[in-house]
Amino acid sequence: MCHATRACSTMLAVLLLSIPSAHATDRSISIEAKLGQTVMKSGETQHNYVRIGINGCEQEKTQRPPVNVSFVIDRSGSMQGSRIAQAQEAAISAIKRLDRNDIASVVIFDHSVDVLMPAQEVTEPAAYVNRIRQVTARGNTAIYAGVNEGASQVRKFKDNMRLNRVVLLSDGLANVGPSRPDEFAQLGAALLAEGISVSTIGLGLQYNEDLMAQLARASDGNHAFVSESADLVQIFNKEFDDVLSACAQTVSIDVELNPGLRVVRSMSRDGKIEGRRAQFRMNQIYQATEHYVLLEVEVDKSVATGEQDLGRVRVAFTTPKDGQQHKIETAINGRFSTSKDEVSASRNDVVLEAVVEQTTRERAAAAVKLRDAGRADEARELFKQNAAEIGAFNAAAPAPSARMQQMQQEYGRFAEPSAASSPAQWNASRKKLRELDSTSAGEKKRF
Numbered sequence: 216m217c218h219a220t221r222a223c224s225t226m227l228a229v230l231l232l233s234i235p236s237a238h239a240t241d242r243s244i245s246i247e248a249k250l251g252q253t254v255m256k257s258g259e260t261q262h263n264y265v266r267i268g269i270n271g272c273e274q275e276k277t278q279r280p281p282v283n284v285s286f287v288i289d290r291s292g293s294m295q296g297s298r299i300a301q302a303q304e305a306a307i308s309a310i311k312r313l314d315r316n317d318i319a320s321v322v323i324f325d326h327s328v329d330v331l332m333p334a335q336e337v338t339e340p341a342a343y344v345n346r347i348r349q350v351t352a353r354g355n356t357a358i359y360a361g362v363n364e365g366a367s368q369v370r371k372f373k374d375n376m377r378l379n380r381v382v383l384l385s386d387g388l389a390n391v392g393p394s395r396p397d398e399f400a401q402l403g404a405a406l407l408a409e410g411i412s413v414s415t416i417g418l419g420l421q422y423n424e425d426l427m428a429q430l431a432r433a434s435d436g437n438h439a440f441v442s443e444s445a446d447l448v449q450i451f452n453k454e455f456d457d458v459l460s461a462c463a464q465t466v467s468i469d470v471e472l473n474p475g476l477r478v479v480r481s482m483s484r485d486g487k488i489e490g491r492r493a494q495f496r497m498n499q500i501y502q503a504t505e506h507y508v509l510l511e512v513e514v515d516k517s518v519a520t521g522e523q524d525l526g527r528v529r530v531a532f533t534t535p536k537d538g539q540q541h542k543i544e545t546a547i548n549g550r551f552s553t554s555k556d557e558v559s560a561s562r563n564d565v566v567l568e569a570v571v572e573q574t575t576r577e578r579a580a581a582a583v584k585l586r587d588a589g590r591a592d593e594a595r596e597l598f599k600q601n602a603a604e605i606g607a608f609n610a611a612a613p614a615p616s617a618r619m620q621q622m623q624q625e626y627g628r629f630a631e632p633s634a635a636s637s638p639a640q641w642n643a644s645r646k647k648l649r650e651l652d653s654t655s656a657g658e659k660k661r662f
Contacts, residue, residue, distance in 0.1 A: 244463050244500050245270045248528050248547040251570060254561035257520040257551040260513065262479065265547060266566040267470065267508040267528050271500045272462035279459045280535030283318040283377040284309075285334065285365035289385035291325045294352040298418060301444035302384055303347050305451040309382075310344065312455055313337040318377065320368035321347060324361030325354030326391045334368040357391035358383070362402065362413060362430070369411055375538035378461045378499060379411045380436070382454060384447070386418035389426060396425040403433030404485075410465045412436040412498040414454055418444060420642050424649040433485070435498040440646040460502035463532040463541075468495040468508060472526035472547070475518040482573040483509040491526070500532070509569045520551045564612050568619060571608045575601040575626065582629075583648055586641060595634070601626035 251264035320334035365381040414436040415427040431438035472491040486495035529544040582597035605623040609615035
C-alpha cells in the first residue's frame with residue numbers, strides 16, 4: 216500500500232542501523248528478513264517481531280513498463296464547476312504521459328455508468344482529450360458500478376507485461392448501489408486476486424473516506440485526500456509516478472516458520488495466518504521503494520540455544536519486462552543467549568520503528584471510532600498516547616526518521632483540546648487521519 220498519499224506527506228527516510236540477516240537478490244527486487252531482537256533469551260517463551268522488507272529495483276528513469284489503466288471519474292452533480300474542470304485537466308495530464316505501448320480507458324459515472332473511451336492503445340491522445348473535455352456534471356453517485364466497469368475495461372487487455380490499474384476520482388458518497396465500506400473492501404480484495412489494483416482519490420469534504428481507503432488498501436492501491444480541486448493534477452502526477460515506476464507485480468509472499476515458532480498476527484497488511492504459516496499478496500513493487508510486512512511471532516522456550524534458522528520467506532512475482540514468474544527466498548535467522556546484556560544490545564531500530572508505527576496506527580483507528588461516537592476526550596487520550604510513544608522512540612533512536620517526526624507532530628495536534636472541535640473540523644481531520652493511516656501500511660521510499 217500507500218501510495219498516492221505520499222504526495223501529501225514527507226518521504227520516509229530509512230534508518231541506517233541494521234542487523235546482519237540473510238539476503239537474496241534478483242535483477243528486479245530483493246528481500247531481507249530482520250528480527251526486532253536478533254538475540255533472544257534462551258529457555259523462555261517470548262514474543263518477537265519479523266520485518267520482511269521487499270526492495271524495488273533501481274531502473275533507469277528512461278525505462279518503464281507499459282500500463283493498462285482505466286480512469287473512473289465521478290460526474291455527479293456535486294462535481295459542478297471547478298471540480299469537474301480540474302478532474303478533466305488531471306485526467307488529461309495523465310493521458311499525455313502515455314503512448315502507443317499503453318492501454319487506457321475512461322469511464323464516467325453519476326447514477327449510471329458510461330464508457331467514454333473504451334480500452335485501447337493510446338495511439339491518439341487527442342481523441343481522449345477531446346472526449347474528456349466534453350464531460351459535464353449531473354445526477355447521483357454510483358461508485359461501485361463505476362469501479363466495476365473500470366475493472367472490466369482493464370480485463371480486456373490484462374496481462375503480466377502490463378501494469379493493471381483502476382484510478383478512481385470521486386467527491387461524494389456512494390448513494391446508488393452498494394455503499395458500505397466492507398462491500399468495497401470485498402470488491403478490492405477480489406480485484407487484487409485478479410492482479411488489478413484500485414487507487415482512490417477523494418476530493419473535498421463530502422466523500423466517504425472509509426469506503427475509499429478500504430477499497431484502495433484491499434486492492435493494494437493508493438489513497439489520497441485532496442482538499443482543494445486545484446491540487447488534483449499534482450496528485451494524478453504523483454499516482455502516475457508510482458504506476459510508471461513499478462518493476463514487479465502479482466507478488467506473493469509465503470512465510471514458513473520452523474517448529475517452536477508460530478505467527479501471532481500481521482501488523483502491517485491483511486493476509487492468511489495459519490499456525491507457522493503466513494501468506495500475503497501485493498499487486499506491485501515500486502522502483503526505489505521498500506515495501507514491508509511486519510509479523511508478531513511467538514517463540515517457544517524449547518527452541519535450542521545458539522544460532523538458529525527460524526524459518527524461510529519465499530517471494531514469487533512477475534516482471535513487466537518479460538511477463539515471466541520469478542522466485543526468490545531468504546532465511547529468518549536468530550540467536551539465543553543466556554546473557555541479558557547481549558539480548559538488550561540486539562535491538563533493531565528499523566524493525567522497532569515499524570512496530571511503533573503500526574501500533575500507533577491501530578490506536579488511532581480506535582480513537583477515530585471513539586470520536587465518531589462523541590467521546591472526544593477519550594479519543595484525545597489515545598492520540599496523546601501515540602504522540603508520547605513515538606516521541607519516546609524518536610528520543611532513543613540514533614537518527615529519528617522524518618516520517619516518525621511527522622507522525623509525532625500529527626498525533627500531538629489531534630491530542631490538543633482545540634483539535635476538531637466542530638463537526639466540520641472533525642470531518643476534515645478524519646480524512647487526514649485516514650490518509651495518515653494509509654501511509655503506515657508498509658511502504659517507504661529509499662531516497
